[in-house]
Amino acid sequence: MSGLVAARPRPPQRNQKKAPVAQRASDEDIAAVLANVAKLCGPATTLPQRYREAYGVALDARALGFGKLGALLSLGERRGLFAVERTERREDGTSGSWCLRPVGAEITENASDGGSVGLLGFYHYARPPWTEPARDATAAWLRALCAQHGLGGRVRVATEGVNATVSGSTSELDAFQATLSTTEGWHSVLFKREPCTSHQLWPALSCWTADELCGFGADESTRERLDAVGPGILLEPRAFRARMMEKDAVLVDVRNAYETTIGAFPGALDPKTRTFADFQQWLEKDETQIALKDKDVLMYCTGGVRCERASAALRAAMPEQKERVFHLQGGIVSYMDEGLEGFAGANYVFDRRNRHGAAPRGSDQVLGKCLACRKPWDVYRGSATCAKCKVRVLLCDACLSSRDHEALVCDLCS
Ligand SMILES: [Zn+2]
Ligand SMILES: [Zn+2]
Known part of the structure; x- marks a missing residue:
């Protein structure tokens, strides 16, 4: 456990005025990391020399390339110094501007002490x-709590709530979860525990503040409007499965195309989005509304956080059937953990496992294909991205190492 936080962190008071100041890394640490960043990213990146100056500086993701951006991100996170965050989108809908954000104190000791370890995922809409x-204040509180329990992970905090995946020893996760679930306002939060190996533990904590929990692209007034409309009806996995079988049911996969490519509920509508911010545009299409009209719409995503927004957006877009919008509680993760059948392929996850409930190699449950040789493949590697829009693409190990894959474009761009 980090020795940086001595006092037991206290939950923030609602709407308090003054935020506690987070611990910062030393100037030497910062200089060392930024020197490495410059080496990694090359002269095209004009990164400021000092960490504090780096706060809020936009990075051009397209010029940088997602491979380097990924390297930058993991470097910053490994040292617990900063996170890279998307802040704006280009007019053509692709990711544009990225930002360095400072995060909390560096975690100095590995949480893995030979005992059992795991992952804990949760989200909370305030x-x-x-x-x-x-x-x-909530971000500072969570940062301090994670440090107290020696947890690594990614914790995004916005005015609309918290979206997080953390990892650490089972006993520390228990204690962390117990604190959160007994905090006022957090009682109804669904915590999802998943096993992982010690190699899949996050090496550090990134806890940062953002405009939104999942990049829906809604401004404050849109979020207020969606909150007023409210999300769809939550269905537990078994009830979701039962509904799925009924006539007049249509499934909507709320996730991005690179996620649906490796696993989905068969027959689900795939909006083919590059990012979640494309979802609203898909909703507004005539063909979408025709496909959803007079149906029970069953929406699902990885863990449920995106459906909270997506189902509200659907209810707002099609008010005449807003009582027929449902979404899967706990997402595909909970569905698979219940041992239910029906989901085909692998569930893409945003932690270091990469995928969850993956099919055995060589089985016909491998739904993805290598973009270069088209053989069945469903493992994303960090450096493989579309040359045009920079979304992740599938490349098998052989193609990744032997071909000039940097010119390949994804199925959405070709
Ligand atoms: Zn290949
Ligand atoms: Zn593309």
Whole structure:
């Protein structure tokens, strides 16, 4: 456990005015990391020399390339110094501007002590939303709690709530979860525990503040409007499965195309989005509304956080059938953990496991294909991205190492 936080972290008071100041890394640490960043990213990247100056500086993801951006991200996270965050989108809908964000104190000791380890995923929509000081205080509180329990992971905090995956020893995760679930306002949060290996532990904690929990692209007034409409009806995995079988049911996969490519519920509508911010555009299409009209719409995503927004957006877009919008509680993760059948392929996850419930090699349950040689493949490697839009693409190990894959474009771009 990090020795940086002595006092037991206290939950923030709602809408408090003053945010506690997070621990910062030393200037030497910062200089060392930034020197490595410059080496990694080359002269095209004009990174400031000092960490504090790096705060809020936009990075051009297209010029940088997602491979290097990924390297930058993992370097910053490994040292617990900063996170890279998307802040804006280009007019053509692709990711544009990225930002360095400082995160909390570096975790100095590995949480893995030979005992059992695991992952804990959760999200929490604050209703009504927090003020910005309350958001910052919540981030500081979670950062301190994670440090106290020696947890690594990714924790995104916005005025609309928290979206997080953390990892660490089972006993520390238990204690962390117990604190959160007994905190006022957090009682109804669904915590999802998953096993992992010690290699899949996050080596450090990134806890940062963002405009939104999952990049839906909604501004404050849109979020207020969606909150007023409210999300669809939550269905537990078994109830979701039963509904799926009924006539007049249509499944909507709320995730991005690179996720649906390796696993989905058969027959689900795939919006073929590059990012979640494309979803609204898909919803507004005539063909989408025709496909959903007079149906029970069953929406699903990885862990449920995106459906909270997506189902509200659907209810707002098609008010005449807003009582027929449902979404899967706990997402595909909970569905698979219940041992239910029906989901084909692998569930893409945003932690270091990469995928969850993956099919055995060589089985016909491998739904993805290598972009170069088209053989069945469903493992994403960090450096493989579309030359045009920079979304992740599938490349088998042989093609990744032997071909000039940097010119390949994804199925959405070709
Ligand atoms: Zn290949
Ligand atoms: Zn592309």
